[in-house]
Amino acid sequence: MNYKRVVLIVLDSLGIGEMPDAAEYGDVGSNTLGNMARAMGGLKLPNLGKWGLGCLTDVMGVPPVSIPDAVIARAALAAPNKDTTSGHWEMMGVILKVRLNTYPNGFPDELIELFKKEANVDGVLANKAASGTEVIAEYGDEHLRTGFPIVYTSADSVFQIACHEEKFGLERLYKICDVARKICRGKFEIGRIIARPFIGSNGKYQRTTNRHDYSLEPPEPTVLENLCEKNIPVLGIGKIYDIFAGIGVPENWKTKNNEDGIAKTVEAIEKKKEG
Structure with a gap:
């Protein structure tokens, strides 16, 4: 068929x-x-x-x-990881052979000092595994006082950086995430760097829709790349483009939230007749 x-x-x-x-x-x-x-x-x-x-x-x-x-x-991961990157890559035919680093007790001093130097920041806040909404509630005021990025992780192989979108600056946040992506390799190999911008003041903060993920590049060609080589259209909706570092995803529709993702998926089904 x-x-x-x-x-x-x-x-x-x-x-x-x-x-x-x-x-x-x-x-x-x-x-x-x-x-x-x-x-x-x-x-x-x-x-x-x-x-x-x-x-x-x-x-x-x-x-x-x-x-x-x-x-x-029912499907189970073959890769020795439990994170977004490994799961999505595996669905597209690339099984990671190595375990990506996770840091349940926070990132090591060596990595933090390297990040501070390369990102040109005087300090960081948090450096622990935390909920994204809770960590900005806990450190948001101090972030505004000091200008230090809020750095945290989760059970996944992620290095997340939360900064005030207006006071710290969105482009500056993206720039230091680029720095983190460059240094979180080798012995500090981490699946994704995630920019987590937020707004607000005086203990009342909320995350914005300007999140951006910086993934590793897939180590082998994925099904998406094979489809592109055969001139079969590929469209990514949401964070798919970021997860594959843009490789094999020539068309990308960003989304603001889950509801927007559903709406754009329905729109794609109506407009895209093949691919």
Whole structure:
């Protein structure tokens, strides 16, 4: 059977059960969809239910069906990582052989000092694993007083930099993220550098839609590149362009939030007849 068009939608972080190596990441018992359904007292997802979502894991409110309307399967990462970069690359045929660095206790002094020198900043704030909204609430005022970037990470292989969009400057934030991308290689190999601009004052801050991701380049050609070589159109919506460092994604539609992403996906389905 020949297909003229493929629409691949990734529901970021919506897991359906733990991986065999879950204990290495403190994820034993994880099942985002199943646990969320229980916490909500059940979900109502009639269309996904007909397709067979309830056959993949125990989803309260979405029972399994004997004959799903779709082909369904559970997939597991082959790469020794649990992050956006590894997952997306693997879906496009590139399996990372090495584990990307994670820093649950904050980045080492050597890396921070190198970043300060190369980015021409006198200091950084936070340097710990933290929630993005909580870290700007905790350090936003001090950031405005000192001008020091807020540097933090998560369970993923990420180096995130939060700065005030107006006071620190958006372009300056992007510039120091470029610096971080250049130095977070080799022994400090990190999957993504993420610019996290925010606005506000006096303890009341909110992130803006001007986030930007700086990914490593895929080490091998991806399915996306192969499609481009065969003159098959490829369109990335949201952060796909950033995750693949722009390689194999000649057309890119940025999005502001999840709702915008859905709207742009529907628009693409209506406009793009192949690819």
